Amino acid sequence: MDFFGTITLILLYESPPFSIILFLLSALLLVAGVAVKTWKEAYYLGGIETQPLNWIEQTHPHLPSPRVIGIIALCSATLLIVALQTHSDIFPFNDPYHGLNLTTLFLLCAAVGSLAELKWRGSREYMLSFLEGTAIAFLVRLLLSLPGRSIDEKVIIFLLLAASITMIEATLVRARKRGVIMVMVFSFAFWAAVWFVALPR
């Protein structure tokens, strides 16, 4: 049974175990934290309306983008759905509820990304880079798991994909900071490590 189905059943018919209570409390705190921060920022930005224009020019208040927060939430939700379908049976995501750890990870990512976007200028690049690295890793895994292909063909597909991604990055995306690229590489390496650990010995 999937994670959300398990939670619903537990909450409706059984006394919930400690880990579920902890997860739900953490999720509630995270959502509340993001909501409070968003409200505070909206209130703060509302104040910009009445501030003198030279104050904006001198202080450069950070103007968070609701669109970026929406994109972070949407990407996290999409990747969570993909991950729940493909990763809930491998370590460290093979928890008894089939998705508790994965949901926690992506919920944390969405919350951290949203809070960072509200607080710091330029943080969106790092968050989107993490999501991009994850998406590329999932795509690579999907391609490598294509049925009826030999190892050689899979290696060629992998190399072609790597070359395409590098070309797209080089031509379409503007020059990125080293840290942003590192985040993408790290997120890719994280998922690669998860698969490596999960490989049958």
Add this chain to the structure above:
Amino acid sequence: MPKQSILIAEDDPCLRAAYERRFRRLSFNVHVVEDGEQALKFIEHSPPDLFICDIMMPKLDGWGVLSKLTKEKRPFPVIMLTNLEDDKTRQTCKDMCVDGHLIKREMSLASLCTLVNALLKQRSE
């Protein structure tokens, strides 16, 4: 009814973003540029319904823009926004037939929006 367009020339990125967002929320078609040269190029191709111009800008400043965009050549109102509060600046604005000479210290986004709405309403009547 087509959206009215506003051209904003401002070199400060934060203020530019604040203008852009604020006027977009009022359903204007907003175009922003970083200096006077870009503003003149934009006006040449598609004259806006209203032009908001900073005075101190790189490449070509607000005075440079106005000198090439005399009253006869522009069918739209122009608002000059500046931190310069001296009499000379006021007089120059008056001589160049500027529709609004505003001091940034005295203006907020809200009051700027009120003025823009009033000027555009006046223009459409």
